[in-house]
Amino acid sequence: MDPFGILYTDLYQLTMGQVYFLLGLHEREALFEAFYRKNPDYGAHQAGYTVFAGLDPLLSWMEAARFGEEELAALRALKSRSGKPLFAEDYLAYLRGMGGFSGLTLRALPEGRVAHPQVPLVSVEGPLLQAQLLETALLNRLSYETLIATKASRVREAAGEAVVLEFGLRRAPAKGGESATRASLIGGANRSSAVSLSHLLGLPASGTHAHSLVQAFLALGYSEEDAFQAFAEVFPDNTILLLDTVDTLHSGLPHAIKV
Template sequence: MPHQALTHGILFTDQYQLTMAQVYFRLGIHEQPALFEHFFRSYPDYGRHQAGYCISAGLEPFVRWMQAAQFGDAEIELLRGLRGSSGASLFADDFLRWLRRYGSFEGLTLRALPEGRVAHPLVPLTVVEGPLAQAQILETALLNHLNYQTLIATKAARIRESAGANLVMEFGLRRAQDTGANAGTRAALIGGADFSSNLGMSIALGVPPKGTHAHSMVQAVIAMGMSELDAFRAYAEVYPDDCLLLVDTIDTLGSGVPNAIRVFEELRRKGHRPRGIRLDSGDLAYLSIQAAKMLDQAGFPDTTIVLSNDLDELVIWQILTQIRAEAAQDGIDPEALIRRLVFGVGTQLITSTGAPALGGVYKLVALKYDGGWRPAIKISDTPEKIANPGHKRAWRLYDRRGRATADLLALDDEDLDAMPMITLRHPSDVAKQRSVRRDEVRIEPLHVDVVREGRVIYAWPTLEEIRETRRRDVACLDPGVRRLIHPHVYHVSLSEKLWQLKYELIARARQG
């Protein structure tokens, strides 16, 4: 079996998904309609700072994988060869025959939070409904696709928040985890990066790739007995209208910037407009100010200054703060300088440094039996880990200012419009609740129908449409929720009816 098909097809899963599916098969409940929800319990915590919201991403690549994945003859034969600790076959022939015939996701229905939307804990990113065994087997791939891209899109959104209107370029391909870099690039572009250095993925997404040169180009030229200036001239000769030079290989202010200016003057005399410089080490705020001063004095006040070197949202924030405090002392307009800056963000973004995993989970919340949905619940000694049971819908409430004020989970049969007052109950703290008048809030359903019994019924938005969704959703958050450090807690609540169901089930379970 080809390596790519083996590792990226339907066997891209954990073994326990199939062992559970065989148990369901033996119990005769493998085709019982089930309802699973995928959600995360807490925002990424980066140590020195925390997220106050997430950005949903990864849905379209996951659904495309889901559409293609199925158990064929090759997969069945590989499973047939697996053995348990006694040496007996791990999977029985009758189960494998069933898996070969029904081993795809054609029976599943999927509702989801669209990509680019702001997401909060406990509110499902996806809801999967369909035959129990198929829905169970789907878990690993779903979590793998959606958790990582949501994590990276969230990090990118925070970097975008810190960078303001400045361009942000994703430079993380060389530091990413293998081919996961492609998913990371896509998520970064959804979350707020404007461009990426990832050539193939940029082209695939319809975004122009961006990049300049590395220190090695300058080093190679010098090793041949030439100079930094010769390296810059060679680059400018090949790319006269896209000349952006990395100036810190030897001495940023002593040689790098002066040599770049000489090359820029030569380009200008030939009728070309130089693009700018890149700074990749040292005190980036101080060097930006001094480089801008030298470029301005040479008559290049509009050239770009690209900053890179382990940037994240806090480092960008500190750079901008320092420029605003110090630039005027050198005769530089701080805001004019800031408008020239471009941030190249690599490792910290593509790896979500400090919070390397989202922690999204996939929980059974209901099973259809005797014609009706029976809620399922998982009990935990940690109240925050008790899942919210039942067939539900998710809503976002907006106040009179148009600000998102709460996300509400309610049972599927609840009519919020018929309620003069809507009670919002804290999911795990029984003492916390509040009520809002229905006529004082705008209510929006959060989920859209994506797949119905295996068939995609959703029109996939373009990347730019997803980005616009993210911009709109983030703009509706209160500034406190958008804070980079110690953000305000956004309210995720249960309806009174759902809250009563949850705690009734908890009481029953604890009574045995």
């Protein structure tokens, strides 16, 4: 079972869904709107705008998400406090035949567009049960990417004409790195060090080298200058040197200038 599939949701979405189903409300037309109340707060001050992101990954997830036998077995294994099945078999049968989220219509801002508080980012229309089940996945994907895209946009604005590179994959939580890389590029970063994501987005990956390159050379009896020289010789057209492994001003910078 894919842990990021259709059960990548909160339990209460499914229990509310059963209430709708048993009362015959599950196919009533509903309208849900996703919005936020204020722009991001970065501590010292609040952002003056928000950049919307995360829509395309949400749509891709919606196309693939289905209740298969593994997912239904996982739900069937859940019990109430009295030990009875938490979900009725006719409800599970309905989920099996529901066909994911094909009954929903989404109206949304384009990714990269500036958004404003209290104004819907996405409107979801369709059967009540399907719209309810989408809530967690929608908020999970849109909220994080929008936050990162907004921060990246502010970095882009501060950098002016300078090149902005995104190196966050190693610091991100698991698949959160994918979302953060994508959102950073939407927000204004020129390039990313993430190889697969850059390829999928049609951009060349970019990067420097790690401290470990210099440390490896030092451990083997060579110098920081030797490490820089080796890297520059192997990649003469793509040389970006990391200066702060030993001492930025008294070692890294002089050696980089010399190389």
